[in-house]
Amino acid sequence: MADTHRSSEGPEGYDVHSAPIMGPFVAELLDAADLGPGDTVLDLACGTGFVAHAAAPLVGPAGRVFGADIDEGMIRVARDHHPRLYPDIAYTVAPADRLPYEAAVFDAVVCQQGAQFFPDLTAALTETARVTRPDGRFAATVWAPVERQPYFLAERRAIQEYGGPDTIRHFDKAFTCTAERLATALGAAGYRDIAHREVTFGIALPPLDTYAHDHLSALWGSLITAAGGAEALTRAAGLVRDELADHTAADATATLPFTAILVTATR
Ligand SMILES: C[S@@+](CC[C@H](N)C(=O)[O-])C[C@H]1O[C@@H](n2cnc3c(N)ncnc32)[C@H](O)[C@@H]1O
Numbered sequence: 001m002a003d004t005h006r007s008s009e010g011p012e013g014y015d016v017h018s019a020p021i022m023g024p025f026v027a028e029l030l031d032a033a034d035l036g037p038g039d040t041v042l043d044l045a046c047g048t049g050f051v052a053h054a055a056a057p058l059v060g061p062a063g064r065v066f067g068a069d070i071d072e073g074m075i076r077v078a079r080d081h082h083p084r085l086y087p088d089i090a091y092t093v094a095p096a097d098r099l100p101y102e103a104a105v106f107d108a109v110v111c112q113q114g115a116q117f118f119p120d121l122t123a124a125l126t127e128t129a130r131v132t133r134p135d136g137r138f139a140a141t142v143w144a145p146v147e148r149q150p151y152f153l154a155e156r157r158a159i160q161e162y163g164g165p166d167t168i169r170h171f172d173k174a175f176t177c178t179a180e181r182l183a184t185a186l187g188a189a190g191y192r193d194i195a196h197r198e199v200t201f202g203i204a205l206p207p208l209d210t211y212a213h214d215h216l217s218a219l220w221g222s223l224i225t226a227a228g229g230a231e232a233l234t235r236a237a238g239l240v241r242d243e244l245a246d247h248t249a250a251d252a253t254a255t256l257p258f259t260a261i262l263v264t265a266t267r
Contacts, residue, residue: 013218045114
């Protein structure tokens with residue numbers, strides 16, 4: 001099993017319940033990649049295709065959009081659950097360090113919240129450099145430290161209490177990639193003009209009385225249930241709500257800051 005976010009409801013759960021958190025960052029990532037009409041772009045570690053989907057209208061009918069992810073389930077949902085686009089998106093199951101594309105075919109490679117899961121970051125970025133044309137662009141986001149993200153911090157406490165030691169290790173993986181680590185790997189892979197900045201959005205989450213349970217269940221449900229039974233998931237969701245009570249409105253919605261590190265580079 002890849003060391004990554006897994007979904008107990010399968011990738012369908014990831015697609016529905018991660019969308020409110022992932023969605024706001026997509027436009028910022030694509031803007032940083034400076035996509036234009038006619039570009040050929042790869043969404044690396046595309047998951048269910050949030051970024052690929054938004055890239056299609058930017059590159060237009062003369063452009064091409066590809067998505068690659070190691071997880072067959074993610075690619076299945078990306079292919080089956082989203083509307084056909086023009087240009088249509090070509091999704092492929094592939095690991096980041098062995099991409100099934102010719103050299104120098106992409107004008108840009110984008111990667112939203114995937115780089116922290118690559119077992120060998122430099123090998124993966126060397127591979128993205130291979131498939132990117134000279135002067136092509138790279139843009140990726142990874143999460144800033146969990147301590148600065150109230151929603152994820154609340155989930156972390158819940159997983160620490162109810163998920164067992166293995167689950168917290170998987171959870172923490174999402175927050176372990178620093179800008180420095182990415183910059184070092186990009187340099188080793190042959191990129192230049194490497195830059196980074198933080199991007200923060202105040203995201204209005206759906207009512208937490210259901211969302212706290214649904215998001216935990218989608219990403220960590222099977223592991224929490226394995227550690228403590230079905231009750232553990234209900235208690236874990238309750239803990240998330242309690243932790244965020246001071247930030248929760250009367251209608252149970254909460255608007256919370258989420259911060260990503262956005263790294264850009266030129267091939
Ligand atoms: C948090 S999800 C992000 C998915 C998507 N980019 C998004 O914006 O929703 C991380 C993704 O990285 C993928 N992944 C993890 N390791 C990978 C690898 N070595 N090669 C390719 N994809 C990988 C996972 O399968 C998962 O879909």
